[in-house]
Amino acid sequence: MESSGSAVSNHALESTGGGCQWDVGDKAKLCRFLCYGTEGDLYTAREEGSVSLENAGALLSLLQEGRGSEVVEEIKRFSQDGRAVRLSTAIFALALCSQHSELKTRQAAFKAVREVCRDPAHLFAFIQYKKELKEGMKCGIWGRALRKAVSDWYNEQDAMSLAAAVTKCKQRGGWSHQDLLRLAHTKPARDAIALISKYVTKGWKEVQDAYADKENSEEVVKVLSYLEVVEKVKHSCDETEVIMLIEEHKLEREQLLTDHLKSKQVWRALLKEMPLHLVLKILGKMTSNKVLEPGSSETEIVCDRIQSESALKKAKIHPFSILLASENYKRGQGYQGKTKWEPDSGVLKAMDSAFYKSFATVKEDGRHDADRVLFCLQNVEPVGKRFVVAVDVSTSLSSVVPGTAISTAVAAAAITMIFARTEAEVDVLAFSEGAVVPCSLSAHMTLAEATAELVKIPSGSTDCTLPITWALDNGKSVDVFIILTNNPLWTFTVSPVESLKKHREISGANSKLVMCGLTSIGHSITDTEDRGLLSVSGFDLGALSVIRNLSQDLI
Template sequence: MPLGANDHAQNSVCNGEHPWEVTAVTRLCRFLCYGSEMAMYDTKEHRLGMESALALRSLLQEGRGCEVVEEVKRLANPSLFILDVCSQHSELKTRQRVFQALRDVCRDSEHLFTFVQYKKEVKEGMQCGIWGRALRKAVSNWYNEQDAMSLALAVTKYRIRGGWSHQDLLRLSHTKPANEGDLPKITLISKYAMKGWKEVQVAYGDKENSEVVKVLSYLEAVEKVKHIADEIEVTHLIEEHRLEREQLLTDHLKSKEVWKALLNEIKSVLRTLGKMTADQVLKPGSSDVAAVCKRIQSEAALKKAKLNPFSILTASENYNGAKAKGKVKWEADGDILKSLDCAFYKCFMNVEPAGKHFAVVVDISTSLSSIVQGTSVSTAVTAAAMAMVIARTEAETQVLAYSEGAIVPCTISADMSLREVTAELVKNRDTLPILWASEKGIAVDMFIIFTNSACWHGKANPAECLRMYRHKIGIFSKLMVCGLTSKGHSIANPAADRGMLDLCGFDLGAVDVIRNLALDLI
């Protein structure tokens, strides 16, 4: 069971208990979710350090290290930092659990590099090395447990990150194949990473084993493309071996044909739409635009990439020429914008319901024409999009708009477009939603307030209203206040109540924070 789970939360409100108490476990779960023990999620990046992991120290001192590691396994970075700290703990069981969890937590080589770097940073304060027997074994197991082609991709796509390379890790971990007959996985690919392509050719050039031949062919393509200038040959290798952008030379990316060949992976397509339009790789009405539009709208591709609707919305706004930043300028293609709009609605299938009762509230007491901190999306569209996502994926959802003392429930139907939902929210004027739900006797598990900033304009304080609502209705309701242009102000009271949380700005990480609070994981 997750450390932050509270199975009796609803009954405890009625029994006079305090499930909203902020404990060391609460602060740890916040750190696991968004990298800070503070009761505020901020879209601005901040450096991790021991000064931000005080709850972790407390739990380790209580002998709960193994429980911490199990919670870490649910997430990747920034949990890797906590995993590294646990790997230095004096309790043997905790250290063992960390290295057993490494394969589950480090889902790709970038995570592995990050883990090793964090471990180095933690150890630097102790004036000692990091490569003990346990770390060497864990890193060796990570390489041994990869399938051949995944490992070949890893060592050629992510060659070096944060000052670490595969050559470093393989050498320092003394990695050897777990199975001597498992040539392609470790022996061949390890030799490639350590000694280079020529050594591999000498050692394996005469092998006929089908698995070896497959890996050799892939590595040969990766090496060959480094020495080719002809764009036709480069595109042929990309298409035949599914090479990715990181495996190409910078000069290759000056070619329109090369960019076309890279359009298989939908996330890469979304990131480069602006540049490809600016470089006239995507010309209006061309077959290339038609192919991109088909790819963007592919349900199979969207499902495989697990894209959230907000990801598509952000990509669409970024692609809109009016929001283009830097020297690269382009005029957005109408067909591509339509395909992005279509993809936005299709991505609702990727949202896993939390199964809770929501009240999504939009504060329209101030203008919603501002741009959300860290994005190119307006506050009105962000609020409408999230209201729409929750309303369509959660069976029990109330959508409200409020301003200056009046509250109006909004009807959002499944066939409404994002534009129509935005208009529906902005046209109404209303008030404090928690009081409204209390007066109506409506049970709400989580109130989400979207406001331009975290400066409260109403007469009643949301935190106090929530406490009164809990007492009247008898459930452990939660409150999240999203200050879409906030600079760090708070109108909830999350420091003293684990059922309250503030968001400053909004991004894809905020979507996960909302879900984790709803599921009582933070």
């Protein structure tokens, strides 16, 4: 593997505008904004927040410099490659570009609508952002360019996929498909799209009258049949018929009536094709309403799906997502409302199995000795950097990560496991009492074993620069330091910025530091313009994506 300590990436140099590689230039700020919604060095887990021009200063500066086309390309990269933690930010940025004064920027933005706005909810959000920006930008919305972009969005879709999309997501944020097709003056590019357009704007009865006696193409016949099923289920009070239609045509819950969802049998039918990430999300609800009962065939089916390696791979389920879902289910109570349930032991065992199965075993260079076994996430490529993951055990690890049901000890153990199992060069450390203490965490441990290893270490004073000092003392070149701490406020005897700079100078590595305050509510490391430092407040799946982006010089 090529050493990552040699030279900063081309992308990183470009991002700093040609200055010092650690300066936070406008391109770096834009990438942070596209990734997690702010230009600063603090990512706050589980915080959606509203997107506004106040957070887009660098984006506006780049547009002023005539670099709009570059901005649009970056928006596309972040939205398509899974780099964006919050896609709403990329959609907002695209809307802003589409209303810029420079023609080339507007053209690039409108051309990218189909690629960035992949489903109706995204398209509705794009239109709403344009509406909100209208006064500030002193220009109208529904010009020829937007009408063409919206029309192309509908016309370039596969007809059956579009039929499913318009019946599952009919409206959002005050916009509907009927609004968009009408305002865009859309001229359908082919017969099947014309059928869907008529269905959306005129209704099913008009479609029946218009297509009853026509000789229709095969594509039109398929769409007609599908829409007929959707209409049929909407007007059916027959539970048996609803179940049959769900199973035969793979209907989803968004296409059903609220009354249908009061039936256990309907839920059982939906379960067979329900996306796995949604199954994990509503396990508690299904247990509460007795769809999942101990020893039932439905519970067995769900357990088999949850721990199926092929299903996990197809659904791209991350181990941390499984852990969060498992801990939430184990809690036996929802965060909102009065829903309660008794966790099923079989489901919990399946979730535990799924956590480990979301890692796939790989042998490095074909070796088979136990010490050389590596793991890789089913759906995440290794970053290929040299990591130090250090856990601060100076305070109790028995508190809970905000917004989750997961303890900080379990969260810290899971995070270390993910890096230990997926990266070839990882040192796992624990530090307390003013020194790095022995920690025998390994990639081969179970989550319970790793957690036990952390909590048995005695607590003491905190100094989050110790892992960097350890690396210097041991001659370690480290690309990324990840420090997991339970302290909501961080104090340092030596500045972490200065410690990191010293490590860079001595090791020659382009070292970065991520400070994760597992119970923090918005505290940053320090007020710094060093692009290699990042703070994480709380922890969620998005935090892992942010760390990955920083490691690869993408933010």
